Amino acid sequence: YVQFAEGPLLDGLYWNEWPNSTVSTLSSNYSHILYENLLLGVVRIRQLKVRNNTCSVHSSFLTFLHDCYSEYRYRAEDRSDFGLGSESEWKYTPASKISPWYWGSVGFYSSGGFMFTLPKSKQQSLKKLEFLRQNSWLSRGTRVVFIDFSTYNANINLFCIIRLVVEFPATGGALTSSHIYSVKLLRYVTTYDYFLAFCEIVFCLFIVTFIIHEVIQIVKLKKDYFRSAWNWLELVLLAVSIVAIAFNIYRTLKVSQLMEKLLSDDRVYPDFYFLAYWQVLYNDMIAINVFFAWIKIFKYVTINKTMTQLSATLSRCARDIIGFAFMFFIIFFAYAQLGYLVFESQVEDFSTFPNCIFTQFRIVLGDFNFEAIKAANRILGPIYFITFVFFVFFILM
């Protein structure tokens, strides 16, 4: 909770955190020979800083405290050069427009920053890091450090894009986390992949015919077409499919482009993170698409008698259910508000308002930590818990 962190200390932490990376750095030199996983290009390290005096110190403390570095916000970012030299590690590199921001545990970071790449050999890497440490590359204003690298496993044809993150919140201390994307960027390698490629082409053709079909229907029915929720669903499915196809083509091109660059010069950091990010987003999109496709099945089974009966019953008592749900949610949010205000600073599960809502859902399902609630507030904790359970179970159910 309360860890003290200062300039030199940060470096210590930084070094402690390093080992699991140095191991891989070590291995990277011989990666062409023996390892199952091949390190692609080099490791890139990037930091983001905030400006001094980005927060206001109360007048009575001004004699003690001269500096004040706020939390990371885009506006408070320190973009000025510092330290020695004019190399990229001392100069701010602005973020490229398309690269995604990173959502850390205490902030939402831009993709620019002070960045440099580690050389290929282990000794040189250590020397470089030592040099940066002596010249205090990490300062009190540093808010986050990213360590990015990618590996490729030929056996199973998967890229692994790894990002190690060390966040330095304004309260002091350091939070380490890691982000690993395992994605298949190089498609069309084995026979099975070519079969998949064939399926994709068939799918494209199917989408084209489907679009024509829908366009005809729209022309025919005009406004009536847009009244049915099923048709809207179909349009959404189509749109997502088209975007997916477009991304698929773009991804293939981009990867081959990056690969070419990497093959010509292996001292360059290949920005696969950016591609992996979009690949994951693309997967999510596909997932939602498939989910709605499942729901579409209902369109064709509605003729079923049981269904009609059920939906009729539902629509008849819809009014009551809505009134009831309205009432339920007023009380539910009242409790969430109460939990938020009382337990906010003590219990992890109540630290933000959405978390409170999730926590209350989990209480309903029987997954909760009563001890923590009780420890946070000996009187209000149990009262909150028991009245909430009573409310949910005994009145509404």
Place this chain on the structure above:
Amino acid sequence: YVQFAEGPLLDGLYWNEWPNSTVSTLSSNYSHILYENLLLGVVRIRQLKVRNNTCSVHSSFLTFLHDCYSEYRYRAEDRSDFGLGSESEWKYTPASKISPWYWGSVGFYSSGGFMFTLPKSKQQSLKKLEFLRQNSWLSRGTRVVFIDFSTYNANINLFCIIRLVVEFPATGGALTSSHIYSVKLLRYVTTYDYFLAFCEIVFCLFIVTFIIHEVIQIVKLKKDYFRSAWNWLELVLLAVSIVAIAFNIYRTLKVSQLMEKLLSDDRVYPDFYFLAYWQVLYNDMIAINVFFAWIKIFKYVTINKTMTQLSATLSRCARDIIGFAFMFFIIFFAYAQLGYLVFESQVEDFSTFPNCIFTQFRIVLGDFNFEAIKAANRILGPIYFITFVFFVFFILM
């Protein structure tokens, strides 16, 4: 469970427990220069003792046992001076009237005691602690030791008031715990804070007009006014709001007063614990206020048809429900009583009667430790558990 603790041993424990504090003591010397968090003033250590012979020893043991120190109770407290010198650590300092008592895991402690502050430098602190240990400041009568200090983080403008507690129950052994309050005592620093201050003033004005409105209504309706539960709710809300405003003003004054004192002499222990305690209480009060404000929404939606219907149904079967609830609670308490008597000394969750009630609620929700119940009593444990589950699920639901 059964740990042996004696005078010299306690000191050992005390020293073991110390490190996480000495680290911060160490840092406190340079706190003006480099750290994110500033240690305010100095660290204060306080102990509470009980008198000898505060419990009665059975006649047959009198030959073995001459001393007897009971659990901490206000009456049994030892307030006489002891040891050497007349400094505050050997003299009892009575509790100030307004400072809150501390609710530890084995007792409810007054805020007086034998207290002293640690000097600013680390070496002197160690020397002082060593000196106290040699003169056995901690004796067999010691029941609790508090270590209080506060830090301030300028970056996010939060005070952190920390209390480390070592309790020595009458059974021997030592229980350590900590209590951390993170509160924002210095308000009105940034622009956003000034905006909040403006909102608060608007709120005060609103409360004033509301009071006038209610007073007029009371004069008009007289006794009828107090018959409606909604009006009572409104009065409670008003009262809490007024208290909140009053505390807010008091807090602001008190903090600035403490800050001034601290700025003039930084070897003084600033009693922020007291303020933080009230601040947390104030937050809880506000939370409950907001909760009731949410409930008030129902007053305005009762016109809704569904509601009226629902409340009508509820009031009609209220008699049955009450009879049922009455029956339920008799059996529920019978089980709680049974669980308390059988598992009291073996299972943590059943150690007090309220805990039994909470534990039974948690069993209903599916959060329980069957292994512990079974280990405590191989025959009654499972019988208690299964009949209770049967009773709750199969008969009443």
Place this chain on the structure above:
Amino acid sequence: YVQFAEGPLLDGLYWNEWPNSTVSTLSSNYSHILYENLLLGVVRIRQLKVRNNTCSVHSSFLTFLHDCYSEYRYRAEDRSDFGLGSESEWKYTPASKISPWYWGSVGFYSSGGFMFTLPKSKQQSLKKLEFLRQNSWLSRGTRVVFIDFSTYNANINLFCIIRLVVEFPATGGALTSSHIYSVKLLRYVTTYDYFLAFCEIVFCLFIVTFIIHEVIQIVKLKKDYFRSAWNWLELVLLAVSIVAIAFNIYRTLKVSQLMEKLLSDDRVYPDFYFLAYWQVLYNDMIAINVFFAWIKIFKYVTINKTMTQLSATLSRCARDIIGFAFMFFIIFFAYAQLGYLVFESQVEDFSTFPNCIFTQFRIVLGDFNFEAIKAANRILGPIYFITFVFFVFFILM
């Protein structure tokens, strides 16, 4: 799972296990002077053995294996003297009739055995244990070792009777466990205790008048009296109360007798374990008594209209409910049987048939370990789990 244990190894284990006891042995020498807890008398160590060839070895293994020591059973117990000397540690001491058997995790042990007490000083204790080890007091036939001692805490007037157990199952290896009873054997010490004593006397008088009342009723109503379940309940309550009073008197006498013996010679092992055992049983009895007293409340509220209505409804549909419950339990036991046979040797929770039943109850309540079930049997595990959940939730509820 598969630990190898042999004669000399056992001693090693035994010594590893010892420290938490030697610490207390060490402290026992000075216990009269400084400690919060007083060791009463001396520590007693007791072992139980089984005879060789108590199990039959298959003919094909007879060339390899000459000895065979079965699990502990009363019949297989080895009661013959062994080793050197004729002291109690080499001679079998038969169990006294009233001392309770001990229910360990792999057996149910008699209270006899080869026992000896440790001397008061630490050095002599070590020497004695060393001597026993060299003469292999623990042999392959040893099945369990008990280490018993008691402490008394004068501050809170509680006895703590501790039994450390090392079991050596027939499969090899060693299982350590401990059994702690915290009981208040010396009553009537403080003023509050005397008040309780007064209450007890009042309770006795009340019981006497109650008995007279019931006897009169029995004489009056004769056979009709025994037809009402309420009257049976009352008789049971009375019987338990009388037993409780009798035990209370016996306990008080026995404790003072033991104390006297202990005061006259402190090298004797005081058998408080026996008393503590009955005290705990007595507490359980009282707990059940109080539970039934709660249930008795219903006798007086049955006049209540709601109750009558409810019980009428219940008795009318009792036939259906019984049929239903019958069906439920057939399937429930079929599943328990299945779970027992399939998961018996792999999952702890299914190791015995009663455990299977408890585990199934816990599954219904949402407390289960799906991973373990799945690991035990990749195909039957999930099938068992999902069909069981379906059966319970979707068909019967």
Place this chain on the structure above:
Amino acid sequence: YVQFAEGPLLDGLYWNEWPNSTVSTLSSNYSHILYENLLLGVVRIRQLKVRNNTCSVHSSFLTFLHDCYSEYRYRAEDRSDFGLGSESEWKYTPASKISPWYWGSVGFYSSGGFMFTLPKSKQQSLKKLEFLRQNSWLSRGTRVVFIDFSTYNANINLFCIIRLVVEFPATGGALTSSHIYSVKLLRYVTTYDYFLAFCEIVFCLFIVTFIIHEVIQIVKLKKDYFRSAWNWLELVLLAVSIVAIAFNIYRTLKVSQLMEKLLSDDRVYPDFYFLAYWQVLYNDMIAINVFFAWIKIFKYVTINKTMTQLSATLSRCARDIIGFAFMFFIIFFAYAQLGYLVFESQVEDFSTFPNCIFTQFRIVLGDFNFEAIKAANRILGPIYFITFVFFVFFILM
């Protein structure tokens, strides 16, 4: 997640993993004298490899990566001799037809491979392993190593067949697991066993008469016989019983045969694993048989009035229930699909499609890991969770 493993490193891992086996190897020399558990015969080590170039490397990586070893598949298995000598460790031994394949955590392995046995003495074992390590017996193509041995405990007459497995997935790294079967292969040792044997004979006679009875019924009723589900159940029970009896006889013969071989030469590895595997399968079969026998009870209680009533009600609303269940499962599978696509690579519980289904069942029962879901996808995770819970609890129940 991403561990790098290469030839020499594997050996290191292999040695680290070894100790818990060497301990038993050590003990095996003296096993005839002192231990509770007897090591039967010798330890066998077996590995499976895959051929080089069993997977296709993308053209752009061909300059870096020359070798490519895919995941273990039967087709990709490397069966050619390698290394030095013509001993069994360098030569492929084909799998015997009846020995079961092993279902590891990343593959399904055949029972052939490169195998050798360790000599009886510890020093020779170490020497042999050292020799293999220097000649790199484990290569990059190695996918799994099995270490098999069996022990016998005469005290409780149980065989313990142990298989330690080290899997080397294509991604690099190593996964260790163990598989232990405790089975009673030698039956008919004690008097109680002979009693069981008698019961088995009675059971066989009973089965014979039952078969005759059923045959008569089939002849009598002809086609009508096969219309009743009860009769089908009976036939299945009969079939399983006959298979069980047959296996029982085979097992007894096989064990005695193996024992003989072992007794004549104790340097041979006895393949008890194979027997234990079938024994466990046999137990499962028996378990299912008994389960259906329980269900058969219903056949005889259907006359009961309540049952008929219940089954009548059920059959009447069966149509609705089926329609409802159909709808439920469409949505359920839609969610499972969504969960699978979104969380596949991040959350263990969603790693395969069947796992998704199990996880969703567990969510319904209240056993879930919300944190993991949220960490995997900050936006879709909670949406998935809350809409799923709503769907299950509020619409369908």
